[in-house]
Structures are given as structure tokens and as C-alpha cells.
Amino acid sequence: MIPLLLVLLLALILFGAGFALKALWWVAVIVVVLWLLGFVVRPAGHDGRKGRWYRW
Template sequence: MGPLLIVLLLALILFGAGFALHLLWWIAVVVIVLWLLGFVLRGTHSGGRRRWYRW
């Protein structure tokens, strides 16, 4: 009974980690797209230094 619980717990942990990593990849893709859009859509004001973000 003990080894079965260990295997089930390990499977649950690996499934949770896989789901979290998959979600983090999608979040990273969205952030990169928004960052690139910031370069494309930024306006050229005096000096060209104005940006819509603060980084």
C-alpha cells in the first residue's frame, strides 16, 4: 500500500508541475508579444524617449 501511495503522489506532483510549466510558457508568450507591441506602437515625441512602460 505504501509504494502505491508514493507512486500516486509522485504522479500527482509531476502532473501539477507540468500544468504549471505549461501555463507559465503561455504567460511568457503573452508578455513577449506585449513587449514587442510596445516597441511598434510607441510614439516619437521630443527626443523619441517616451515609452508606454517604465522599464
């Protein structure tokens, strides 16, 4: 009975890790798309040129 429970626990852990990694990939894709859109949709600066969309 214990080996069966260990196998089921391992399957559950691997399934959870796979779901988490897939979710992290989607988050990474969304962040990259937003980052690239930031280069396209930049507000104009004080002198009329395109300014920086980030603060640093």
C-alpha cells in the same frame, strides 16, 4: 499500500508541475507579444518623434 500511494503522489506532483510549467510558458509568450507590440505602438513625444513606451 504505501508504495501505491507514493506512486500516485509522485504522479500528482509531476502532473501539477507540468501544468504549471505549461501555464508559465503561455504567460511568457503573452508578455513577449505585449513587449514587442510596445515597440510598434509608441506614443509620440513632445517634439513629434516616437517616444519611449517605458519609463526607465
